[in-house]
Amino acid sequence: MSLQELLATPPAIVAAGVDVFSDALRAQGAEVHDVDWRPPAFGDPADLAALALDARRAAANRTAVERVLAAGSQLVDVQPARAVLDLPDRMLLHAGPPIEWADASxxxxxxxxxxxxxxxxxDTAEEAERILAAGEIALDPCHHHSAVGPMAGVTSxxxxxxxxxxxxxxxxxxCNLNEGLGKVLRYGAYGPExxxxxxxxxxxxxxxxxAAVRTPLEAGVDPIDVKAILAQMLQMGDEGHNRNRAGSAITLRELAPALAEVDAPAKAISAVxxxxGGNEHFFLNLGMPTAKLAMDAARGVPGSTMVTVMARNGTEFGIQTAGTGDRWFTGPAQTPVGLFLGDYGPDDANPDIGDSAITETYGVGGFSMAAAPAIVRFVGGTVPDALATTERMYQVTLAENPAMAIPILGFRGSPxxxxxxxxxxxxxxPQINTxxxxxxxxxGQVGAGLVQPPQECFEKALAALAEETRAA
Known part of the structure; x- marks a missing residue:
């Protein structure tokens, strides 16, 4: 249709939104077609209103954010789990919210x-299954012990x-030490190797x-600043979840002098x-507890609607919030969509699993994909997708973290x-890469991709926060 023809015909008006606009046009004799469209919100309107009108919310969220941004992270020791987690001999920790053997993926x-x-x-896998099924081994989430674990997150x-x-x-x-990629325990492999x-x-x-961590500290050397390494990574092409190349290299540089002085056989030092050097994900298990420290600092702020934990156990996805403490809000874990290794395909993948979404909860990982456009070669998508994801996450977050600057966005802080x-x-x-x-x-591992929490988690958290608001 030409412009002349377009102007020669009566205008067609389509209205979406409040009725006052349509009524005003009709009062002027215009024909209006109303479309019943609303923003894609969810949750009970009464709960949304209760939170929106909560007089405590702005100050509470400001307090929670200030605690998150102020938190630091220093490497102060390496010890067995039984020594630092008060872990009983017959207990295993796992990723995500609580789960029993019968429901485990x-x-x-x-x-x-x-x-x-x-x-x-x-002594055998069959015997292990028997004692686990009989409840002879206690299971508890890593998060209940100030810990985190990637993928299955199992810590003994x-x-x-x-x-x-x-x-x-x-x-x-x-956090336990990273095993590397491929057939490893955290991906569910348990062969002899x-x-x-x-x-x-x-x-x-x-x-x-x-020894490499303790000896310098005993000599008065400042501990390694892990938060500073994480910040530097974002300026070197990592995003802190699925891409840790720069972070692992920096960590090796920081540890190398002390490692060279450890009183151990040269063969052992060389092997370490x-x-x-051959494990590009070595830093992940340092970045995760760094994020955990920051988010734990915001626990127990009444009136705050900020998420402090996102975690998955392979069956359920769970979140916690600053305003509701240690309560879990869960829904069925979704299966990631992305790229597969070898001949594996979608039917081979388990639903989402791992505590590593604590990185996204902190604002890195999938939230900072714009800092690491090369990540799309590992998890799928395109470079514009990575940029758009970070831009979208600014719309669902409370602040920008100036310590975690994203170069391609003019050094804007991560959402x-x-x-x-x-x-x-x-x-x-929220967007997670995993x-x-x-x-x-x-x-073991079959691929990598992108995933989101189930909406149900946030619906439950919304209702609980609204209930807490009404009771305050």
Whole structure:
């Protein structure tokens, strides 16, 4: 249709929104077609109104954000889990919200079996399954012990832990050591090579790292600033979740002088250096507790609608908020969409699993994909998708973290502090990039991709926050 023809015909008016606009046009004799469209919000309108009108909310969220941004992260020790987590001998920690053996997915079961074999509680996989099914091994979330674990996140008493401390608030957070990629325990593999590697990590890697961390501290050297490494990573092409190349290299540089001075056989030191240098995800297990420290600093702020935990156990996805303390709000875990290794495909992937979404909760990982456009080659999508994802996450967060600057966005701070109310109002769920574990126990990693929490988590959190508001 030409412009002349367009202007020669009566205008067609389509209105969406409040009726006052349509009524005004009709009063002038115009024909109006109303469209019943609303923003894609969710949640009970009464709950949304209760939170929106809560007089405490602005100040509470400001307090929570200030605590998150102020928190630091220093590497202060490396110790066995039984020493720092007060872990009973027959307890295993796992990623995500609480779960029982009967409800555990394939990779979670595989990791639990492997941990039993590693600890010597069972001699065969079948025996491990039997004692786990009988409830002879207690299961508890890592988050209940100020800890986090990637993927299955299974942590046993003999595993060595990074010990990080917040010099501002004094909080502590812990994470086991990263095994590398491929067939590893955290992806549910438990073959002989997996158990052999875990024993080497317990017998050699852990003690050597412990000496390398403690000796400089005892000599008065300042502890390694892990938060500063995370900030530097974002300016070097990492996003802190699925891409940790720069962070792992920086960590190796920081540890190398002390490692060279450890009183251990040269062969052991060489093996440790080779292991760290060949593991591009080595830093992930330092970045996660750094995020955990920051988010834990915001716990217990009445009236705050900020999310403090996002975690998955392979069956359920769970979140916690600053205003509701340790309560979990759960929904069914979704299966990531992305790229697969070898001949694996969508049918081989388990639903989302791992505590590593604490990085997104802090504002890095999927929230900072704009800082690491190369990540799309690993998780799928395009560079514009990565930029658009970060821009969208600004709409559901409370602040920008000036310490986590994103170069391509003019060094704008990463979007930090997920707001339950903003998520509900926009209908935009947080974006997570993640590895994918095989659905069958023992498989290992099958790919990597993108995933979001189920809306149900935020609906439950919204209702609970509104209930707390009315009771205040």
């Amino acid at each position: 394939g990779p979670m079961r595989g990791a639990l079996i492997g941990a039993c074999l590693f600890e010597g509680w069972a 008493p003999s595993m060595w832990m990074w010990c990080l401390q917040d010099p501002v608030g004094g909080g502590r957070a812990f 997996v158990i052999e590697r875990l024993h080497w990590m317990a017998d050699v890697l852990g003690p050597v790292l412990a 250096l080779r292991f760290i 930090t502090g997920i707001d339950v109310l903003k998520v509900a109002r926009t209908g935009w769920l 590895g994918m574990a095989g659905a069958v126990a023992g498989t």
